[in-house]
Amino acid sequence: MSSPKPTDPPAPPVKVDILAAVLSYLVPGLGQILQGRVGKGVLFLVGLYGLFFYGMALGSWKNVYLPDYHDPNKPGNQNMGTVSRLASDIYTRFQFVGQFPIGMAAWPAVYQYYVYDEKAEAVPMRGFMRAPTIEELNKLQRDGDKTWDLGWVYTVIAGVLNVLVIYDALAGPAFREGKGTPQPPTGGPPK
Secondary structure (H helix, E strand, O other): OOOOOOOOOOOOOOOHHHHHHHHHHHOHHHHHOOOOOHHHHHHHHHHHHHHHHHHHHHHHOOOOOOOOOOOOOOOOOOOHHHHHEEEEEEEOOOOOHHHHHHHHHHHHHHHHHHHOHHHHHHOOOOOOOOOOOHHHHHHHHOOOHHHHHHHHHHHHHHHHHHHHHHHHEEEOOOOOOOOOOOHHHOOOOOO
């Protein structure tokens, strides 16, 4: 029977960094910058925000929004709660589920969803990230080329990629150094 060979020391335990994960949700790469991985954090910040805002520009700044298709006059909608109304509207525009993980850059859409009241405004002026009207959407898709659709795809990709950035900030780098590096044996073979 042979004796077991000595093994490398186990890797240090992974420390979960919740603060870094939250910061990387708010602004992509901010958690990595906090952890001292500045190059990686700046790369994530520039890359994901560049992709997100380029997609917004392709979509004429009208492709990140939460629609408000709640019709209180429709039977059964009078008693609809806030959560079920939100779930119904998200179901109508599921792309926002992929856009929301980009963090604070998507928050104006949530704000507009909750505060905008079309009847309260004298001029039908739409705010930043407010759901466009059906007429505006039809015009964007009818008169434009496919850049509006391509734009929301870019924003969804940026949001979904930020989920990986958040996980990287939470769990840390994929490869860690061990506590000690094995030293090569000195001298010749045992006699």
